[in-house]
Amino acid sequence: MEANKHIQKYFEEIEEETNRCYEIAEGARKKGYDPEEKVEIVLAKNLAERAIGLISTVAPEINESGEEIVKRIAELEEEYGNQDWRVALKISEEITKEQYCKFSDKKKAIEVGIRFGIAYITVGVVASPLEGFTKLELKKRRDGKEYFSLYFSGPIRSAGGTGASVSVVIADYIRKVMGYDEYDPDENEIKRVSTELRDYHERVTNLQYFPSEEEIHFMVEKLPVQIDGDPSEKYEVSNYKDLDRIETNIIRNGVCLVIGEGLCQKAPKVWKQLDKWGKDFELKHWDFLEGFLSLQKKIKAKGDVKGEKQNITPDYTFIKDLVAGRPVLSHPLAKGGLRLRYGRTRMSGFSSTALHPATMFVLENYIAAGTQLKVERPGKATVVGVCDSIEGPIVKLNSGNVVYLGNEEIAEKYVKDIEEVLFLGDVLVNYGDFFNRAHKLVKPGYCEEWWLLEFEKKIQKKGIVELKEEYGINTELLKKLFKGDLDISGEDAVDLSKKLKLNLHPKYTYHWTEIGKDGLISLYKWIMNGSINKEENKIKKIILPFNVVSVDEPDPKRVLELLGVPHLVISNEHVVIEDDDASALVYSLCLDNEKFDLDDVVKAKQENVLELLCKNIKLKDKSGIFIGSRMGRPEKAKMRKLTGSPHVLFPVGDEGGRLRCFQSAMEKGKIRGEFPYYICQNCKGETIFPICSRCDGKTKRIYHCLDCNLDMDNKCSKLKRINGNEEEHNCRLYKTQEIDINNYFQTIARKLKLTHYPELIKGVRGTSNEDHSPENLAKGILRAMEDVYVNKDGTVRYDMTEMAITHFKPKEIGTSAEKLKKLGYEKDVNGGELLDDNQIIELMPQDIILPACDESPDEGADEVLFRVSKFIDSLLERFYGLDNYYSLEKKEDLVGHLILGMSPHTSAGILGRIIGFSKLQGFLAHPLFHSIMRRDCDGDEACVVLLMDALLNFSR
Numbered sequence: 001m002e003a004n005k006h007i008q009k010y011f012e013e014i015e016e017e018t019n020r021c022y023e024i025a026e027g028a029r030k031k032g033y034d035p036e037e038k039v040e041i042v043l044a045k046n047l048a049e050r051a052i053g054l055i056s057t058v059a060p061e062i063n064e065s066g067e068e069i070v071k072r073i074a075e076l077e078e079e080y081g082n083q084d085w086r087v088a089l090k091i092s093e094e095i096t097k098e099q100y101c102k103f104s105d106k107k108k109a110i111e112v113g114i115r116f117g118i119a120y121i122t123v124g125v126v127a128s129p130l131e132g133f134t135k136l137e138l139k140k141r142r143d144g145k146e147y148f149s150l151y152f153s154g155p156i157r158s159a160g161g162t163g164a165s166v167s168v169v170i171a172d173y174i175r176k177v178m179g180y181d182e183y184d185p186d187e188n189e190i191k192r193v194s195t196e197l198r199d200y201h202e203r204v205t206n207l208q209y210f211p212s213e214e215e216i217h218f219m220v221e222k223l224p225v226q227i228d229g230d231p232s233e234k235y236e237v238s239n240y241k242d243l244d245r246i247e248t249n250i251i252r253n254g255v256c257l258v259i260g261e262g263l264c265q266k267a268p269k270v271w272k273q274l275d276k277w278g279k280d281f282e283l284k285h286w287d288f289l290e291g292f293l294s295l296q297k298k299i300k301a302k303g304d305v306k307g308e309k310q311n312i313t314p315d316y317t318f319i320k321d322l323v324a325g326r327p328v329l330s331h332p333l334a335k336g337g338l339r340l341r342y343g344r345t346r347m348s349g350f351s352s353t354a355l356h357p358a359t360m361f362v363l364e365n366y367i368a369a370g371t372q373l374k375v376e377r378p379g380k381a382t383v384v385g386v387c388d389s390i391e392g393p394i395v396k397l398n399s400g401n402v403v404y405l406g407n408e409e410i411a412e413k414y415v416k417d418i419e420e421v422l423f424l425g426d427v428l429v430n431y432g433d434f435f436n437r438a439h440k441l442v443k444p445g446y447c448e449e450w451w452l453l454e455f456e457k458k459i460q461k462k463g464i465v466e467l468k469e470e471y472g473i474n475t476e477l478l479k480k481l482f483k484g485d486l487d488i489s490g491e492d493a494v495d496l497s498k499k500l501k502l503n504l505h506p507k508y509t510y511h512w513t514e515i516g517k518d519g520l521i522s523l524y525k526w527i528m529n530g531s532i533n534k535e536e537n538k539i540k541k542i543i544l545p546f547n548v549v550s551v552d553e554p555d556p557k558r559v560l561e562l563l564g565v566p567h568l569v570i571s572n573e574h575v576v577i578e579d580d581d582a583s584a585l586v587y588s589l590c591l592d593n594e595k596f597d598l599d600d601v602v603k604a605k606q607e608n609v610l611e612l613l614c615k616n617i618k619l620k621d622k623s624g625i626f627i628g629s630r631m632g633r634p635e636k637a638k639m640r641k642l643t644g645s646p647h648v649l650f651p652v653g654d655e656g657g658r659l660r661c662f663q664s665a666m667e668k669g670k671i672r673g674e675f676p677y678y679i680c681q682n683c684k685g686e687t688i689f690p691i692c693s694r695c696d697g698k699t700k701r702i703y704h705c706l707d708c709n710l711d712m713d714n715k716c717s718k719l720k721r722i723n724g725n726e727e728e729h730n731c732r733l734y735k736t737q738e739i740d741i742n743n744y745f746q747t748i749a750r751k752l753k754l755t756h757y758p759e760l761i762k763g764v765r766g767t768s769n770e771d772h773s774p775e776n777l778a779k780g781i782l783r784a785m786e787d788v789y790v791n792k793d794g795t796v797r798y799d800m801t802e803m804a805i806t807h808f809k810p811k812e813i814g815t816s817a818e819k820l821k822k823l824g825y826e827k828d829v830n831g832g833e834l835l836d837d838n839q840i841i842e843l844m845p846q847d848i849i850l851p852a853c854d855e856s857p858d859e860g861a862d863e864v865l866f867r868v869s870k871f872i873d874s875l876l877e878r879f880y881g882l883d884n885y886y887s888l889e890k891k892e893d894l895v896g897h898l899i900l901g902m903s904p905h906t907s908a909g910i911l912g913r914i915i916g917f918s919k920l921q922g923f924l925a926h927p928l929f930h931s932i933m934r935r936d937c938d939g940d941e942a943c944v945v946l947l948m949d950a951l952l953n954f955s956r
């Protein structure tokens, strides 16, 4: 891999420490106390190794020639490039042709080949090669020849649209090289697919891309393979049922995802590749994609003719699945909702967005950093962070005052007096999130960065002196602007607009599109009835009468509110607009022009207020687009507990009582359940553990045949006859036994040298793994002592909402600059030497920041993982008889230690390093880290496990 020295060293250090952990864990496992004598997590350094690890769970045959495959992939990558689809095609072909190992039959070989190709293109971390592509069926064409029918299901989602499409290409390539024929769909089968996609889109869930009927028709007709799937929904398709080559009438999500979000949506991407090299890979027949794309272009163009505006329509999807207690912030496109602003902070992007801190105050912190919002666009959901350089909310207070809440202090001051939130403020959305969702870019409201571009264009690289001479602009103001400080006064904003013929600065641009012409006229009349106070020829105040009685016209005070113009109500007699806003409003309304005549406005043809005002001055639309949103789920950070909060995966049976605890079982003296059955080679005693609990001797695991009702050394070879068929005897590696729990417990307590242990140690009702191997009781006792809980796989997990971060300050993560230097952070983001806790540093890709929030009712990751480290150390010392590994004195000592990050639906843990703790209730990691967990930051959660915990205790 190519990387600069500094990063190279970083990866080497992580690798070295990982290897050290493996060595220790291998040593512990070798002692034989665990069901497996080796660490059950395979270290995969690269994609090829991960793909083999993944596929071997369904086809262990490929393990035999794992090294050979890894080598071959490296060769292919040398030839075609890393992660090139052609690598997947070639390796799939070679596996299918049984060049590395033999399979039980040809169909299995083809399936494994396809799965391996999918694993390669999905970088070997998601379950889609196993669960997304469920099976291959060889079906008959009308002429009797065989074609490929590929079965897909929901988990293909985790491969992404492109991954799903390439899966089909791989399968078709295998079809071609193995000499099978093309699928010959008939009209009904084609219409079934288009009907099914529409039903799915309308009744089940929105597809990211919903292709037109013509597109689907074209695609399915030309596809050389059939896309099929298992029934997945509650509903039947509305039409085209009972077809002979489609077994189910129920909607199949796999088909909808692969055709809609896959092939139709990603056709441009697929064609871009196949156009280049398709013919070299016998994929010339995919030329139909070219025709598909021109069809797609034509259809999209037709949609555009109807007008630009038409594409942005309210989308109610985010409200449809409303849950009690999860408030709606604003309806689709509703005025005053979150205003779209493009951009990214160091803590947003990759589907996460940011709100102004004052917006969070106004929402009474119901929405905090880490909260998931369900949004109208561009995606379905987002997790929010904070950004203080976007617009905050505008609110109306009980007094009638309207104030702009520009920072937290002001928001805190007024939050109790808010009568109405007029504008919620901005939501900062990364451009890439629109691109990624294939959402049309929508026009945002006028904002500072836009204004700045116009300003730059206007001044054409002229300097301060020139600008002063040419336009008479104040030098101090120019200096400020050249420094990038756009927070200017109302008077300056007006001045710049006049002199440079520039749009009025966004801070002083009001929401003119939110009022009607009658409102505007009413406002004019009101202001003309009031007085505009000036001092030294500068506008200081607009004073207006509070009571306006006019039944026919809109209430002008309300008009000011809807415009978002800050103003005060003075002793219920006057409404006062001060300084900056007074200047800006007078200018916007052209009231500083002696020639202004209200009659011109009244008589004007235009109804649009912004257009009316723009006849005199330069103004832009401030509102842009408002995004509807509701709360999705609150931020989350806590230790994961299974039902019943067990400390150990050891069955306590009915004897465990309501609490499923050992204390109850011990009172009863026994546990009846399914346990493995071992005989000690040394003392000939019986035990349920692989090492004799009496004499520490080696044991032999004994089979039990239910049909013979006998224990035996080897698997029973007898056969039985059922309905005329011969079947093997039901012979298993466990049997129902009654064990003396007191005896086991005391022996183990003695081994651990414990004189007393926790009062409540909880087990599980029954073990769920295939051979009913329980964890050793010792693990439960030691976990209970540290108050940590076990998960299905034997590890202690800490769950958190995923949040993106690319840069941090030492003080934000509670780790000193000095310590960070030891971890390899030598420079700040600008290349300066790291000296103090306020410098901004770029995060390295495998480093993570975990939550430690005192105010949360749930324990922070620091508390939990610290106790896990204690548990691991006593496990190593007391149980395995080895040296401890962590020896932490305080929670902060966790910094520098390794973890595995895991998201649901993935099959691989991603190695990470803790570099600090923050008050945010989220899993803060580099977008690359989330990405390799195959996730974005839209509000879902992932977990961390201490590496040593995973290596010692993880079991399938």
Ligand SMILES: [Zn+2]
Binding pocket: 680, 681, 682, 683, 684, 685, 692, 693, 694, 695, 696, 697
């Ligand atoms: Zn023994």
Ligand SMILES: [Zn+2]
Binding pocket: 705, 706, 707, 708, 709, 716, 717, 718, 729, 730, 731
């Ligand atoms: Zn038998």
